[in-house]
Amino acid sequence: MKHETSCLQVAIFAPLRRIFSYACPASGPLPAGVRVRVPFASGNRIAMVLGMGPCPPGVEVKDIQAVLDSTPILDPALQRLIAFGAAYYQHAIGDVWATALPAALRKGQPLPDIAASYHLSAAGCAALQRVRGKRQRALLDALQTDGMLAPATLEAGLRPALREAVRRGWAQAVAAPIPALRCSNSPFHLHQEQQAAVAVLRAAQGFSPILLQGVTGSGKTEVYLETLRPRLEAGGQALVLVPEISLTPQLLDRFAQRFGEEQVAALHSGQSDGERLRTWAAAREGRLRVIIGTRSAVFVPLPRLAMIVVDEEHDPSFKQQTGWHYSARDLAIQRARLEGCPIVLGSATPSLESLHNVDLGRYRTIHLRQRAGGAQAPAIALLPLRRQGLQGGLSGPLLGACAATLAAGNQVLLFLNRRGYAPALLCHDCGHVFHCPRCAAALIWHRRDARLRCHHCGHEERLPRNCPQCGSAALISAGQGTEQLEDVLRERFPDTPIWRVDRDALRGREALENVVREVRRDEPAILVGTQILAKGHHFPAVTLVGIVNTDQGLFSADFRAPERLLQTVLQVAGRAGRAERPGRVLLQTHHPEHPLLQALLQGDYSAPAAALLAERVAAGLPPATALAVLRAEAHQRSRVEAFLQGAAALAPAGLEVSGPLPSLLERRAGFERAELWAQAGTRAVLQRLLSAWLQALEALPQARQVRWQIDVDPLSF
DNA sequence: AGCACGCCGACT
């Protein structure tokens, strides 16, 4: 029997809401943050050491199989961030660790020693004469000619050869020097607001969250660069988070030009495991000064972290939608708090959460209202739709405006957040609607490849010829998608190039870049697209923006829909126009009198956003209160119902629970889905109450009959 | 999450 408090406490890299104990190794206790391989169930798994603790009573603990790290792979502040992330989002600690680490480390690969460079040893010189392997030969030659080689710069094919050469003693490790930082000066003259912003941001010390509200084209990136420069020159490192992979290349270019190619790196899920691991390890050793990355980059170790930037902080992509439902933006704020560094949240259309924090005095805020280069804000106007015939969802006036714009030699951008040809196909004779067999949703007609697809599960089928109900061949579509818009426009403007920009049209890596390059040639053209058009790329020759389906955002069951609409309209508007050719934005709507649209006409974000925030406060919704959703799914609706009823009954005093309510998508991939809403006055109180509640839920017998998960601060429903 | 065990449908 082991001593009471002498067991290793370990988090298995799996979504298990418990900690497991193993015998303390004979060599002594291990520090928290070291990975181990442990026997588990019938096999073995990788796990993270959390510390020492009491041995479980009545269980024969096993010995660990291997210690994978000689020192903790994350510093104490990041370990605390992980612990916070598990506690706040009520998620299994082992899965949180696994999500936070690069895949290679999660799978148990060793942390590479990036600091080491290699040169040829005496034995290697001798071996040079007789070695025959092609790879080995090439490697030794390279070592001889270059004198010194860093694995990170070595072509991938030669890395195994290097490992082999080290093993045989032909190559010898030496600590490579960290390249010196050489900043170039800003090629721009900062306008007065930018200078003021930079002055405030440079002066920020310690934990200090600052919301940078800069209209599109106000030069936020230049403010980031100039703010970071002195901090980097003083030896610091910086973390820049962006919502999407597609936004990294442009930002990476700007940063590399200013701070040097070898000082800056991207980190995102589009990279290979090996590439991510090398970048991660180099950042950890202080060899990289700036990391630009998406969500999971918030966990990259940076020993001299001096500042965090979250760009486009309003973007919902910062919230992970599967597994551990964390918000990278919110964890970035927590990280800044734990590391005691300033954090800048930048956006032209800040989230109501951040605006609320400004109102409460938790964040400072800086405005950039001036556009660089004297560009004008686009004028916004409504196009009321009153019983007029629509052609493929486009009104006569909008088509007319398109024609006029093209005739003047300018470009048009039409925004419609719906892929496919039509969001539904139905029988003209009996009204039968084609539904997904596994989901409670209509199938989307993709006319280009004559298929019906479900956008919620993987289901797809050939376009049917007849109605399965009555046999009629008269099948008609309802509603419009981007494909249909494209067709209508081609017919109406046969001589104008039309670019469809959505996930279906953009097959392949470079597709978007190609379209952007073509469109920037400034010939008259029409861009039709989804969400993708709202992010990143600027189209200077676009002088007309049409929002085709405005009303989708006005009357949605999701209480965040109006906020999204407001942000999307202004973000899309920001893609267009330039100094000598200001843009204009037309919103098609059946509800021109709607207060949100009326407020939008001013072209400013602050006023309508403040109004939406006031509505949320009045309705007791986030960010005025804290919300979590408990979701459950099972093949039998009765099980879901029974679990959620049982859960509601167990809610601790103070936790306001409503439901069960059917989810917005009642059935997905054959699973019936429903949810409970749990609210509390503040996030801290919510966290405390949820912890108690979930502990009780785990003991609930009905819990084993369903798949359940908790989403704290949910963004989509 | 894996993985083993166990109990019912359509195959050699």
Added chain:
DNA sequence: GTCGGCGTGCTC
């Protein structure tokens, strides 16, 4: 008669 479908339960 088996092979394998996934529903259920467990992992220090």
